Amino acid sequence: MASRKIIQWLAALGCNAYVPGFLKGRIYRGSFKSVCVPGLNCYSCPGAVASCPLGALQAVIGASRYSISYYAIGLMVGFGLLFGRMVCGFLCPFGLVQELLRKIPFFRAKPSARGAGFALFAKRARLVKYVLLLVFVLALPLLTKGELGVGAPAFCKYICPAGTITAGGPLLAANPPMREALGWLFALKTLIALATVLGCVAVYRFFCKFLCPLGAFYGLFNKIALYQIRIDHEKCSHCGTCAQVCQMGVDPSLGCGSAECVRCKDCVKACPASALSAGFRDESHCKNSPLTKTP
Amino acid sequence: MKHSTSAWRLKAIRLLLFAVSVIFILAGWHRGEIRTVLIKATRICLECIGIG
Numbered sequence: 001m002a003s004r005k006i007i008q009w010l011a012a013l014g015c016n017a018y019v020p021g022f023l024k025g026r027i028y029r030g031s032f033k034s035v036c037v038p039g040l041n042c043y044s045c046p047g048a049v050a051s052c053p054l055g056a057l058q059a060v061i062g063a064s065r066y067s068i069s070y071y072a073i074g075l076m077v078g079f080g081l082l083f084g085r086m087v088c089g090f091l092c093p094f095g096l097v098q099e100l101l102r103k104i105p106f107f108r109a110k111p112s113a114r115g116a117g118f119a120l121f122a123k124r125a126r127l128v129k130y131v132l133l134l135v136f137v138l139a140l141p142l143l144t145k146g147e148l149g150v151g152a153p154a155f156c157k158y159i160c161p162a163g164t165i166t167a168g169g170p171l172l173a174a175n176p177p178m179r180e181a182l183g184w185l186f187a188l189k190t191l192i193a194l195a196t197v198l199g200c201v202a203v204y205r206f207f208c209k210f211l212c213p214l215g216a217f218y219g220l221f222n223k224i225a226l227y228q229i230r231i232d233h234e235k236c237s238h239c240g241t242c243a244q245v246c247q248m249g250v251d252p253s254l255g256c257g258s259a260e261c262v263r264c265k266d267c268v269k270a271c272p273a274s275a276l277s278a279g280f281r282d283e284s285h286c287k288n289s290p291l292t293k294t295p
Numbered sequence: 296m297k298h299s300t301s302a303w304r305l306k307a308i309r310l311l312l313f314a315v316s317v318i319f320i321l322a323g324w325h326r327g328e329i330r331t332v333l334i335k336a337t338r339i340c341l342e343c344i345g346i347g
Contacts, residue, residue, distance in 0.1 A: 026339075027337070027338075027339055028337075029337040030337075031333065033332075033333055033336040033337050034329045034330070034332050034333035034336070036332070042340070042343050043335070043336035043340065043343075044339050044340040044343045044344055048336075050336075051332055051335075051336040055335070055336070055340065055343065056332040056335070056336070059331060059332055059335035059336075060323075060328045060331050060332060063331050065326075065327075065331070066326070066328065066331070069323060069328055070319040070320070070322040070323035070326065070328065071319070071320055071322075071323025071324065071326075071328040071329055071332065072323070072328075072332070073319055074315070074316045074317070074318070074319025074320035074321075074322070074323060075316070075320060077312055077315055077316040077319065078313075078316035078317075078320070080312075081309060081312045081313060081316060152342060153340070153342055153343075156340065156342050156343045157342035157343070157347070160343065163340070163343035163344060163345075164343075164344065164345055167340070167343050167344045168343070168344035168345050171339065171344055172344065178344075178346065181341075181346050181347075182345070182346065183346075183347065185345050185346065185347045186344075186345035186346060188345075189345035190345065221312075224305060224308050224309055224312070226309070
């Protein structure tokens with residue numbers, strides 16, 4: 001098994017290590033839940049031992065005492081600075097779920113078979129995750145505050161398929177009284193979750209590409225994060241292999257700081273000239289530093 | 296010369312963001328945000344699972 005897969009499984013199991021939660025249909029209530037994990041992992045998942053940064057951010061913004069969460073933003077900036085979207089590729093439990101869904105052998109057309117029209121649509125649709133970050137994560141919890149001064153965590157409430165699948169599914173299965181309270185909101189969230197599952201079967205990391213506000217945030221750090229994929233332009237023969245194997249639609253030969261790159265390292269392994277490398281090594285002194293423009 | 300400027304700029308941005316991260320986390324802790332997160336996370340989030 002590739003080392004990335006091992007890290008993904010360890011991260012997913014580590015974030016959801018509260019086994020009694022799954023058995024008894026309840027959630028972990030220890031003080032470690034005040035800490036956020038880097039990836040998208042609903043804190044109402046029965047196994048969750050820590051908090052989701054997006055959930056924490058919305059919870060604080062929507063609380064009556066606050067209008068911004070310095071804590072959640074500080075943590076997210078720290079994770080972004082260290083890892084960038086390596087979080088998506090290595091540490092996010094829902095990223096692993098999406099990769100497992102992609103193994104289901106239906107609708108598996110290769111990106112090259114979809115044509116230029118789909119590529120253009122996909123390029124534009126990737127902006128949706130930034131809209132979700134601005135509107136549903138940052139704005140609506142603040143703007144929907146009622147008389148009690150409490151705003152709804154809009155992304156969790158109306159969209160997040162990770163919450164519906166990993167928290168709603170197990171909790172509703174284990175708690176029959178909860179099922180009696182289901183209504184239109186659950187129907188809406190179930191539809192979104194089903195669409196996401198189908199999307200993930202058809203398109204590699206559908207949710208990461210188009211919908212994840214956390215990935216959108218970490219993507220802003222890809223050029224400056226300590227973990228980098230670097231290209232040696234002297235070795236690169238511009239054969240295009242790296243762009244062909246990239247399932248996120250990135251062309252690493254044009255620069256490795258793309259906000260869409262989840263650092264899966266498929267390009268590093270595929271490069272026939274060994275021109276690509278990845279790691280935490282500080283190469284800010286070298287000519288291939290992430291902010292240096294490609295020739 | 297161009298490369299050394301770029302490297303200096305990258306280090307400066309990283310240092311600035313590291314400082315922002317630490318200061319924000321401490322500010323959040325000082326304002327009691329961690330308790331708000333803990334309270335929210337230790338109760339079943341009805342919005343997250345689609346009950347409302």
